[in-house]
Amino acid sequence: xxxxxxxxxxxxxxxxxxxxxxxxxxxxxxxxxxxxxxxxxxxxxxxxxxxxxxxxxxxxxxxxxxxxxxxxxxxxxxxxxxxxxxxxxxxxxxxxxxxxxxxxxxxxxxxxxxxxxxxxxxxxxxxxxxxxxxxxxxxxxxxxxxxxxxxxxxxxxxxxxxxxxxxxxxxxxxxxxxxxxxxxxxxxxxxxxxxxxxxxxxxxxxxxxxx
Numbered sequence: 454x455x456x457x458x459x460x461x462x463x464x465x466x467x468x469x470x471x472x473x474x475x476x477x478x479x480x481x482x483x484x485x486x487x488x489x490x491x492x493x494x495x496x497x498x499x500x501x502x503x504x505x506x507x508x509x510x511x512x513x514x515x516x517x518x519x520x521x522x523x524x525x526x527x528x529x530x531x532x533x534x535x536x537x538x539x540x541x542x543x544x545x546x547x548x549x550x551x552x553x554x555x556x557x558x559x560x561x562x563x564x565x566x567x568x569x570x571x572x573x574x575x576x577x578x579x580x581x582x583x584x585x586x587x588x589x590x591x592x593x594x595x596x597x598x599x600x601x602x603x604x605x606x607x608x609x610x611x612x613x614x615x616x617x618x619x620x621x622x623x624x625x626x627x628x629x630x631x632x633x634x635x636x637x638x639x640x641x642x643x644x645x646x647x648x649x650x651x652x653x654x655x656x657x658x659x660x661x662x663x664x
Contacts, residue, residue: 454650457481457517457551459504459542460524462489465557465613468643469523470497476647483513504538511545519553519650520546526590533586536593543601554598554605555649557642560627561588562595562609564659568628576634595659606649607659611637618644619664626661636664 456473460466461482470492473480479496487501502509504524514520520542524535539556546554560573561580581588598605611634618640625631645662649655 454478454518455481455516456650457483457514457520459483459520459522459538462486463523464615465639465642466523467492468639469521469646472643472647473521478647478650481513481517483510504534504541507541507545510541511548514542514545514551515549517546517549517551519555520551521646521650522554522556523646524594525557525559526587531586533590533593535590536597539594539597543597543603546603547601552604553650554601554603555608555646556594556598556605557608557610557646558595558659559591560609560611560661561591562607562659564626566626566629568626570628570634572634573627599657599659604653604656606655606657608642608646608649608655609659609661610642611635611661611663613637613639613642615639616664622662622664624655624660624662632661632663634663637662638664 456478458470461470462484470480470482474494474496481498482490483500484490490499500513526535561577598607616638618638623631
């Protein structure tokens with residue numbers, strides 16, 4: 454499968470690239486800074502560009518079977534940078550007939566299956582209060598994806614760790630007793646994202662996953 458990955462320069466993104474290559478996929482990684490992707494592989498192509506570079510984004514998804522986005526705002530982000538980028542990615546995918554989109558977000562983006570859970574509610578409140586641009590960008594990103602006609606899955610994340618893979622995930626929604634705020638291995642996340650390339654269980658859904 455040809456997979457285009459956005460946000461591949463961070464710790465999680467690099468793991469996703471490695472996992473995709475190890476699974477036998479051909480990967481196109483779209484990166485703002487070329488040098489941050491040190492992985493070398495015959496099946497890896499890296500395209501350097503900004504999330505505002507429409508033509509480069511179109512080129513990166515042109516031959517893709519699926520797109521994975523691990524883009525996310527940082528505490529220093531100002532404005533709706535990620536959500537505007539996602540909108541450009543969705544437009545490029547539609548232009549080239551690419552249907553499958555797997556993207557990460559956080560529980561700041563709420564869905565109808567969510568219920569009250571103190572830890573998540575407090576966490577979202579803190580984000581909204583102290584880094585409101587980040588909160589607004591996360592929510593807008595989820596909304597852009599959910600209203601698109603694509604075959605999307607939004608994977609919502611708690612706090613990530615560099616702990617070894619536990620090989621087991623709890624998958625659910627806030628307040629259902631299945632997921633928690635404080636534990637998800639980046640390795641388990643990367644494995645789950647790659648699995649979604651073939652698994653349609655969570656098609657047009659936005660589960661939270663945790664260890």
